[in-house]
Amino acid sequence: MSSSKPRDAGKAHDKSAAEAEKRRLDAALDEGLEETFPGSDPVNVTQPAHSRGDQHIKRRG
Structure with missing residues (x-):
């Protein structure tokens, strides 16, 4: 029974992280x-992929 708690905690953390991202x-x-x-x-929340012309631009992440 004690082994299910860490697994449940991990699932809860993953779920809360996904909810926070949403x-x-x-x-x-x-x-x-x-x-x-x-x-x-329309508004686009995500950033498009980098193009070849963008190679000179320094980006974070």
């Missing part, structure tokens, strides 16, 4: 919508 993305989307209203183009 809240962060929802907040970013809400901010983007507020900043661009009224706009004709």
